[in-house]
Amino acid sequence: METILEINQLHKNYGTLTAVDHISFKIKKGHVYGILGPNGSGKSTTLGMVLNVVNPTSGGYKWFEGTTSNHDALKRIGAIIERPNFYPSMSAIQNLELVCKIKNIDTSKIEEKLTLVELLSRKHSPFKTYSLGMKQRLAIASALLNDPEILILDEPTNGLDPQGIRQIRDIIQKIAANGTTILLASHLLDEVEKVCTDVVVLRLGKMLYSGPVDEMNRNHGSIFIDATDREALHHFLKDKAYAGTITTNDDGLEVKLYEEVNNAQINKEAFENGIVLSKLFHKKQSLEDQFIELTNQN
Amino acid sequence: MKRLLDIEFHKFRYSKSSKTLTIIYLVIVVLLMLTGMIRISFNQFSGSLSDLGIFNFPLIWHITTYFTSYLKIFIAIVLVSLTASEYSNRTIKQNLIDGLSKKELILSKFYLALTLAVLTTLIVFIASLILGLIYSDFNEFSIIFSQMGYLGAFFLAHLIFFCFCLFAGILIKRSAFALGFVFVWYIFEGILNIIARLVDGFYDTSIYDWLLHILPLNAMSNLIKQPFTKIDLVESTLNQISIAEIDLQYDIEWLDILSVCIWSALFIYWSYVLLKRRDL
Numbered sequence: 001m002e003t004i005l006e007i008n009q010l011h012k013n014y015g016t017l018t019a020v021d022h023i024s025f026k027i028k029k030g031h032v033y034g035i036l037g038p039n040g041s042g043k044s045t046t047l048g049m050v051l052n053v054v055n056p057t058s059g060g061y062k063w064f065e066g067t068t069s070n071h072d073a074l075k076r077i078g079a080i081i082e083r084p085n086f087y088p089s090m091s092a093i094q095n096l097e098l099v100c101k102i103k104n105i106d107t108s109k110i111e112e113k114l115t116l117v118e119l120l121s122r123k124h125s126p127f128k129t130y131s132l133g134m135k136q137r138l139a140i141a142s143a144l145l146n147d148p149e150i151l152i153l154d155e156p157t158n159g160l161d162p163q164g165i166r167q168i169r170d171i172i173q174k175i176a177a178n179g180t181t182i183l184l185a186s187h188l189l190d191e192v193e194k195v196c197t198d199v200v201v202l203r204l205g206k207m208l209y210s211g212p213v214d215e216m217n218r219n220h221g222s223i224f225i226d227a228t229d230r231e232a233l234h235h236f237l238k239d240k241a242y243a244g245t246i247t248t249n250d251d252g253l254e255v256k257l258y259e260e261v262n263n264a265q266i267n268k269e270a271f272e273n274g275i276v277l278s279k280l281f282h283k284k285q286s287l288e289d290q291f292i293e294l295t296n297q298n
Numbered sequence: 299m300k301r302l303l304d305i306e307f308h309k310f311r312y313s314k315s316s317k318t319l320t321i322i323y324l325v326i327v328v329l330l331m332l333t334g335m336i337r338i339s340f341n342q343f344s345g346s347l348s349d350l351g352i353f354n355f356p357l358i359w360h361i362t363t364y365f366t367s368y369l370k371i372f373i374a375i376v377l378v379s380l381t382a383s384e385y386s387n388r389t390i391k392q393n394l395i396d397g398l399s400k401k402e403l404i405l406s407k408f409y410l411a412l413t414l415a416v417l418t419t420l421i422v423f424i425a426s427l428i429l430g431l432i433y434s435d436f437n438e439f440s441i442i443f444s445q446m447g448y449l450g451a452f453f454l455a456h457l458i459f460f461c462f463c464l465f466a467g468i469l470i471k472r473s474a475f476a477l478g479f480v481f482v483w484y485i486f487e488g489i490l491n492i493i494a495r496l497v498d499g500f501y502d503t504s505i506y507d508w509l510l511h512i513l514p515l516n517a518m519s520n521l522i523k524q525p526f527t528k529i530d531l532v533e534s535t536l537n538q539i540s541i542a543e544i545d546l547q548y549d550i551e552w553l554d555i556l557s558v559c560i561w562s563a564l565f566i567y568w569s570y571v572l573l574k575r576r577d578l
Binding site: 014048051052053054055069070071072074075077079080081083085086087088089090094097098099101102103104142 | 301304305308309312313314387388389391392393394395396397398399400402574575577578
């Protein structure tokens with residue numbers, strides 16, 4: 001599969017502060033990637049470096065397998081960083097015309113993209129009269145003008161009201177459905193969970209995880225189980241292949257799972273061993289738990 | 299180059315401050331053309347300004363370029379605010395992300411400065427030509443187009459000043475402060491000049507003469523020297539009080555041309571280095 005972006009040992013220091021610490025990952029065509037990390041974890045700096053506005057301290061990156069120069073590669077990309085940056089006194093149309101001139105494309109797509117983000121009716125108003133949500137939507141329209149091979153979005157829903165967040169997410173999902181590769185940086189888990197197939201987790205500039213969202217944590221959640229005779233239950237469970245660490249809580253045992261289990265099967269086997277279960281349920285770990293777990297390590 | 303100019307003029311066209319200040323500039327140039335009708339009385343002389351002979355070819359080239367040179371501050375304000383507001387609106391970052399290289403960005407600004415310098419020179423050329431054709435006592439073709447060097451000097455003076463302003467805008471990032479920087483630098487050169495003169499007075503050196511050529515704004519204003527003493531009336535008055543012995547130079551000096559060109563190139567290069575090194 002075609003590699004769109006390859007990041008190799010990218011590193012950035014601001015004085016003594018390490019913002020990004022030797023990060024490497026690849027972005028393949030057709031996937032929706034999330035860069036996940038708390039505020040200040042180096043997401044924007046990483047994006048800034050690959051977008052040629054922040055100079056890396058060391059390491060490098062290659063767009064489109066190194067076949068074009070960086071600024072030509074950027075013409076094939078659509079990106080918005082942090083907040084929407086446009087010329088305040090120009091209208092939406094005038095701003096987008098300028099972007100077309102920079103990207104060296106014709107202006108025929110402007111109306112179509114403005115329709116997509118539902119801004120067509122305000123196309124002649126100056127940018128400074130827009131609400132934050134409208135500004136953000138204009139930024140997305142601008143990033144889509146060249147039908148980019150990859151769309152990079154940095155915190156696209158930051159500071160928006162719930163309705164605005166909903167609108168932006170709908171637009172992103174629409175774009176993802178068209179098969180456009182997307183790289184989405186966010187500190188919001190459910191955002192990443194809802195749209196992304198792959199995820200890179202950052203904390204304090206270090207990369208903690210990179211891979212598919214569902215494999216982010218290899219465990220299969222845990223079962224919560226209880227019986228009148230806890231001793232016997234503990235003894236019964238500890239030899240099972242699926243059982244990981246067993247912790248005894250006030251309200252029963254929590255067993256971390258190594259593999260998928262069938263609750264009915266467990267119940268049956270326990271009964272056959274003379275143990276009557278008073279409680280049994282399976283809890284899958286949410287992405288949020290996994291995220292907190294990942295970012296709390298070390 | 300066409301694409302970069304197109305981008306830059308797109309920004310220029312839709313900026314309010316650039317529109318206003320360009321209009322002010324044009325209005326002043328037109329008003330200046332009307333000054334020929336002003337009547338004055340001075341030293342037993344009475345008549346309109348045009349009777350002074352200041353609109354005679356080729357003197358008019360010197361006179362108009364000298365006076366309209368002061369107006370370049372209006373265009374410079376436009377350039378500084380266009381450049382600095384790219385920082386405050388963060389559009390410079392978006393331009394780079396959209397696929398403009400840092401080199402192209404500086405080049406596009408330089409092309410704008412170059413074009414504005416050419417345009418102002420052209421406007422002053424046309425305005426002077428019209429003025430001259432109306433008021434000049436000599437209308438021979440060879441006289442009309444003599445001493446055109448002043449227009450070249452006018453162009454260079456504008457170019458270096460625009461490049462300086464562009465550099466100030468990139469360096470300081472805030473338009474008001476960048477204009478302040480230009481002003482402070484102007485005063486700084488003034489102070490250096492005073493010090494140099496004092497030192498020259500004490501030690502019989504000629505530092506001041508060198509500073510006049512070496513410092514950017516000095517060299518810029520030294521390109522077109524004051525034309526007052528060339529005006530017939532003033533000249534005759536000076537003769538009457540017999541101080542005409544002073545050897546007055548009006549020529550454009552090659553050293554200034556060289557200095558101005560080098561400074562313009564340096565300002566552009568430094569702007570590029572600044573932009574390249576900075577994290578946006």
